Amino acid sequence: MSTASSDAAGPASGAPPATVDAAVAALRRGLLIGLPTETVYGLGADAGNPAAVARIFAAKDRPADHPLIVHLHRADQLPQWAARVPDVAWRLAEAFWPGPLTLVLPRAPGVLDAVTGGLDTVALRVPAHPLALAVLEAFDGGIAAPSANRHKKISPTTARDVRDELGDAVAVLLDGGPCQVGIESTIVDVSTGGVRILRPGLIGEAELRQVTGQALVPVAGPTPRAPGRMNVHYAPRATVVLLPQDQVGAEVHRWLARQARVGVLSAVREPAWPAQVHWLALGGAPDEQARQLYARLREADRLRLDVLIAAPPPDQGLGHALRDRLWRAAGLGDRLP
Structure with missing residues (x-):
């Protein structure tokens, strides 16, 4: 596994530093990369490649019906992945992207079932990390990237965490230093025009209401399937x-x-x-x-x-x-x- 570092942090190991180009090349070959974001480190794969997405589930030992978040370089790519983008979604994207907000929207016809967990929606976000954005710009496509850890285990906030957890399952590991937010993004379902928080994060109810001018729709019954919503998650051995x-x-x-x-x-x-x-x-x-x-x-x-x-x-x-x-x-x- 090769490692690339940002100017602000040294490499996670003694291996020769990799580059953004090496990460993009690995993605194009259907391999997995360790991708720093402002929230946690992601395990990235080409979201349009079924074999690559399958490698995510195998590396994490993740249930196949658990949806993934697709990371984009910019908001104007939303129509490539969403069948419909309501006005409220555009307002939220303008206010919070790049940043720790994931939008759940009706999926476009070509989006893989493996990415959505078989749901009729897709989760999308633009991360606020220079290395992640550089990879996304050069790759010019969606990168499916759940947290780079074993299923139900603790999310990684440093490149060392990724290496210790997943080892050689990751072809290229980009070291962007410690994550600045430290917990996963807020997930907001706007697929029906309303605003529902499926997973809380740094961006809270008050900020969402201020931007949308809408009262939040309560989640009735069990939380719908969304990343990070297992009953046991982020769990140490103790x-x-x-x-x-x-x-x-x-x-x-x-x-x-x-x-x-x-x-x-x-x-x-x-x-x-x-x-x-x-x-x-x-x-x-x-x-x-x-x-x-x-x-x-x-x-x-x-x-x-x-x-x-x-x-x-x-x-x-x-x-x-x-x-x-x-x-x-x-x-x-x-x-x-």
Whole structure:
């Protein structure tokens, strides 16, 4: 696997640096690339090549009915992938692209079933990362790119994460440094003209309402099939227990009494916690917590923790998206309180 780096970050390994041209050449050959975005690293393939898309599912061990996000270079490519683009979609694209927003639209006739998971919609976005945009411009086509990790496991936010997780399944790995957002994009379904959030992210309800002038359509019943919406997702090997900060101490002692290796994911460390408790600092501000979340979950794996007790942030703004990720890491799916 060859590695290319941006000017801001060194290569992820001692291998000779690759280039954007090498990544594009790999895509044209039907191979997989590691693609940095502002949210997380993606596992990229030519979205129009069935064999290449199949390699994504094989590398990730991902269910075939789980749709992928197609990454584009610019918004005017939407009609190539969507049968219909309502005005609200254009307004959202103008406001937030390039950026961490995915739009779900009615699929165009030529879009592969493997990309959409057999649905009649397709998920599209324009990422805000210079290396990703350079690849997309040179490739001049859609790149299907789910997060570059095994199915249900922790999303990668550095090139090293991708290499450690997927190894030689990735033909070319572009190192764009640590991801600046750190959690996946907001997914918004605008396929019927309304606006429904299928997955929360950095762009929240308030920003969407400000741009669209519309009240959001609630999701009735179970969340429709969309990337990152499994009941168990983003999960470390440790058991994840979610509790308010003031209940963490008692839970720590219960697990220590079982001789467990205990970690706590929280913004602050309480002085009363025993020294053998591993504190995984989450940071204070929500944007800092988003950048650190997946790195801390991976740290829990490196520490071989038996249990990770997490104190979720308040359920407001970006905190709602962070709670969503933690609930899925704990296997609680859509059962947010």
